[in-house]
Amino acid sequence: MLNLYSNVFLSDSDVRSILLAIFFLFSWNISSLIAEEMPRPVKAKLVSDVSSVKPDQTFSIGVLFEIEPGWHIYWKNPGDSGLPTKVDLELPYGFKADEIRWPIPIHFTREGEILDYGYKDSVLLWANIKAPKHIENKNSIKVKGMASWVSCSEICLPGHADLEIEFPIDTNMTGGDKELFSKWDKKLPIQNSSLSKPFVSEVNYSSIKENDIEYEILLDWNSDADNIELFPMPEYALNIKSIKYENGNNTSKILLTLSVFPGQTLTSKTLDSLIIYTDENGQKKGVDFPITLNHLEKSKNI
Amino acid sequence: MKIILRLRLLFLLLFSMIIFSFNTVNAKLVKYHDIELEDQNGNIIKLSDLKEDIVVLEWLNPDCPFVQRHYKEETMKSLSEKYKDKEIVWIAVNSTHHMTKKDNADWADKFGISYPILDDHKGDIGKLYGAKTTPHMYIVDNAEKKVNYQGAIDDDPRGSKDPTERVNYVDAALVELTSNQDVSITETKPYGCSVKY
Numbered sequence: 001m002l003n004l005y006s007n008v009f010l011s012d013s014d015v016r017s018i019l020l021a022i023f024f025l026f027s028w029n030i031s032s033l034i035a036e037e038m039p040r041p042v043k044a045k046l047v048s049d050v051s052s053v054k055p056d057q058t059f060s061i062g063v064l065f066e067i068e069p070g071w072h073i074y075w076k077n078p079g080d081s082g083l084p085t086k087v088d089l090e091l092p093y094g095f096k097a098d099e100i101r102w103p104i105p106i107h108f109t110r111e112g113e114i115l116d117y118g119y120k121d122s123v124l125l126w127a128n129i130k131a132p133k134h135i136e137n138k139n140s141i142k143v144k145g146m147a148s149w150v151s152c153s154e155i156c157l158p159g160h161a162d163l164e165i166e167f168p169i170d171t172n173m174t175g176g177d178k179e180l181f182s183k184w185d186k187k188l189p190i191q192n193s194s195l196s197k198p199f200v201s202e203v204n205y206s207s208i209k210e211n212d213i214e215y216e217i218l219l220d221w222n223s224d225a226d227n228i229e230l231f232p233m234p235e236y237a238l239n240i241k242s243i244k245y246e247n248g249n250n251t252s253k254i255l256l257t258l259s260v261f262p263g264q265t266l267t268s269k270t271l272d273s274l275i276i277y278t279d280e281n282g283q284k285k286g287v288d289f290p291i292t293l294n295h296l297e298k299s300k301n302i
Numbered sequence: 303m304k305i306i307l308r309l310r311l312l313f314l315l316l317f318s319m320i321i322f323s324f325n326t327v328n329a330k331l332v333k334y335h336d337i338e339l340e341d342q343n344g345n346i347i348k349l350s351d352l353k354e355d356i357v358v359l360e361w362l363n364p365d366c367p368f369v370q371r372h373y374k375e376e377t378m379k380s381l382s383e384k385y386k387d388k389e390i391v392w393i394a395v396n397s398t399h400h401m402t403k404k405d406n407a408d409w410a411d412k413f414g415i416s417y418p419i420l421d422d423h424k425g426d427i428g429k430l431y432g433a434k435t436t437p438h439m440y441i442v443d444n445a446e447k448k449v450n451y452q453g454a455i456d457d458d459p460r461g462s463k464d465p466t467e468r469v470n471y472v473d474a475a476l477v478e479l480t481s482n483q484d485v486s487i488t489e490t491k492p493y494g495c496s497v498k499y
Binding site: 073080081082083110111112113114116149150152154155156157158238239262270300 | 321362365366368372379383425428429433434435453457459486487488489490491493495497498499
């Protein structure tokens with residue numbers, strides 16, 4: 001009888017092993033369920049317009065964000081809420097990157113007069129990279145990209161990606177997604193100094209009260225333009241109080257009211273901004289529009 | 303003729319003053335508004351009935367990652383406890399349209415919060431105060447019916463700084479107020495998720 005029982009019943013260590021296995025199985029199922037319930041509305045991947053690198057070559061690397069419908073991520077000025085999307089590139093020795101390029105954003109509004117700036121569907125944030133004249137003792141190089149963002153819909157979710165891409169050196173491999181980079185290059189704002197700028201502008205100012213300055217931006221358009229907006233990129237100490245628009249026949253007036261947050265100091269005499277508009281072909285366009293804060297400096301600390 | 307000219311000049315002066323006064327509305331801190339809302343325990347909290355002169359209002363949303371980070375780091379809880387014995391009351395307000403008193407109670411239980419979390423799911427109070435983010439902080443003087451500070455909890459939206467290097471604007475303002483000084487930084491740009499009215 002005892003022998004029968006010893007065959008049927010398990011030892012203490014067997015029971016412990018089985019319970020531990022059940023516990024881990026249960027935990028794995030729970031965590032899988034939790035992972036399934038948390039949406040992941042943004043996918044980020046590192047992309048390039050080349051598939052191999054040669055010495056002294058200039059090429060592009062960026063992070064392509066693919067965003068689920070109904071969600072958005074933020075521009076370098078997120079607006080009233082959110083957080084700027086961040087892309088950092090870690091390059092091998094001797095390689096240099098210029099500044100990250102930001103395609104023209106759109107605005108998002110929410111009840112409560114909340115105005116944000118960002119991107120939906122997809123966006124590529126990228127930089128141009130210059131390879132050194134000599135790349136020694138390497139068959140390949142690796143470039144790392146770190147991306148962090150907040151994506152929002154009815155809820156907001158933080159996101160982060162550590163990415164890597166490897167390039168063989170000095171081969172004649174063709175490849176890379178040149179079409180992707182060309183597509184997004186067309187979505188960059190044009191420089192204020194560009195001859196293709198579609199307006200002539202004048203900026204006047206008036207002081208409303210000791211801390212508030214109102215800038216009157218007058219735009220004289222040389223082609224049809226609709227949905228004209230000013231997207232400012234203020235530094236932390238600069239308070240965008242209001243932006244108002246008046247549009248006439250091929251002219252626009254933008255009234256921009258600014259102040260410096262009390263107890264804070266401006267570090268720059270320029271407010272970078274974009275003039276965003278829809279052109280005669282229905283395309284969203286943008287122009288870099290720096291505003292010199294000549295008169296704000298008289299009241300505050302520059 | 304001279305009288306007409308003087309009247310015209312006077313009219314112009316008055317008109318300019320009116321225009322400038324409209325334009326100065328945006329230049330001030332938000333106006334004080336009394337609040338009367340139910341907290342997570344079913345108590346009706348009315349700002350003007352409080353005996354404390356200084357009230358810290360904190361807009362929150364348990365779904366917001368910025369709020370979640372601060373509650374995990376106990377930013378608000380530790381600050382509220384620091385000033386508990388100094389005649390300062392801490393009140394959280396939840397203007398998230400789909401949240402309930404039970405959501406506020408669950409949040410309070412989860413983080414061991416003893417201060418009121420007011421149910422403003424209709425958003426009326428949030429909009430009166432111009433709350434745009436969670437968190438969005440206000441320090442209100444209940445006696446003088448004015449706002450002493452509005453804006454961010456601190457200068458670290460990403461939470462990437464060492465906590466000892468962060469400037470906590472609310473703490474700094476409360477130090478000044480409890481020392482009978484004027485608040486030196488009265489307004490900053492708030493950061494966080496948008497309030498989900």
